[in-house]
Amino acid sequence: MSWEKWQNIDRRIIYLLVTLVLIIPIFKPMGLPITVQKDLTGLFYDRFDKIPAGSIVYFDAAYSPAQDAEITPMVKALFKQCMKNGVKIVVGGQFETGVPFINIALTQVAAETKAKYGEDYVEIGYKPGGVATVRVMINDFWEGAKSTDFYGDSFNTLPLMQKVKKFDEKAFAAIVIFESGSPGMETWYTYTPKIPLYKASVMVEVSGSLPYLKSGQLKGVLPGMRGAAEYEKLIKAPGAATKLMDAQSAAHLLVILLLVVGNVGYLMSTRRGKA
Template sequence: MLEKLSDLDSRWMYLALVIVLVIPIIKPIGMSISVNKDLTQRMYDFIEGLPSGSLIMFDLASSASSDTEITPMIYAVMEHMAKKGHKLLVAGQWSSGLTFWSPLIDERAKEYGWVYGVDYVNIGFKAGGTATWRAIGQDFWKGAMEVDINGTPFRELPLMSKVRKLDAETIDLIVIYESGSPGMETWITYFPTVPLCKGSVAAEISSSVRYIPTGQLKGLIPGMRGAAEYEKLVDRPGIATQLMDAQSLSHILVVLLIALGNVVYFGSKKRSAHGR
């Protein structure tokens, strides 16, 4: 038996790895995962505590290269918003973020039966950086050129009748999905009274967690694992759960193969010693 295992073609091991990676992608297993109480749970609790009909603004400060981490975060938070009956305002400090995620948000909004202009609005990318956002803070309509991403006047969108300033009385929460700069510093510096949460790619987590104890961030989704945690909280496993399942199973397989390799090695060594 040990001789057969020692002569096992390595391609069988690669095949086993492919299988354990593919199975969770086809059907999520939902392996046990603990929720980070200091980051993910805080964000969930804050949104959960908002009264129904609250207005949440997404800032898509990222690009398509962060799709694997950011997209499941957006979907999980939208799922939470749909269950709570919150309204959505989509914006973005990065034009590339709006270009990539706007169609995905529209697709998910249709699933929830959201009516554009009533339940959610996408104002599009507004050039000008910080100066533009400060102008929007004073007079939302004027600063945003009074049109949405499609060129539709704000006056034709019922939801926008309530959005005249970018302040805590108008926006109940800003959720920024960030993978670089410009990012959350815009909100922390110029809009400190508006509650802020963040969906962060793994590379940005360490620079973000320091804002949690100060209250400048109400919560944080930390990378792919955080997205899987949020999917667990809203009880809708998605791509993050699938990828975390695949990662966990691959780790288990590697450990088993290492253990098996050691058994074969020491068994063969023992047999060789007896053969002498």
């Protein structure tokens, strides 16, 4: 047997295998158990759930369309939790492409939860200018956001916005950033350090966030699709992430199998070379 072949499987065969192990569980879910990570998702839920009714939370859409599959389940789960607890939401975005995607997600979930636009939540949309704009919003939210929401309507017509004059800890009980890259959480822990910051992040970003969680600069980290599935379990509202976790698990088993195959091939070919 040629052990070298084990190390050099055609990448197209691997793509085909990955496609199969991802698609089959979507049709035939295995119902694998989802355990909640206490130090990440559990911690996020416990702290976020304590935000009192009537408080206002700021959602920041700092993600691009490619990350929609990971982020949208988290957006929906957190929105449902806020509406259930009577927490109001102001939605902005540091990524211009994240704003329409969070709008689609919120429009769907607002219909389910019967949330009223303008009273329970407001979308202010993307505001260009980076930290310069944020700085203006800290002193005068309306001025920085140009008093205009995502739909082009004036803040004067939106009751919730009458309670938001400055971007400070008096107006906002928390900031939740849905992040897939930069600019991201550094905007908030740098310029609004007094407002508790929560991060719902793509998996790639999680390891870099943990020192911030340890130091207390982040109050919670929600790790990717797995975190979304765990959160759906905690709020008792299974959604898209729960549905896709079987496929995730199957794909990871395949990766482990391929790692073993490649390494066995390497070890055997090395041993034969020595002999």
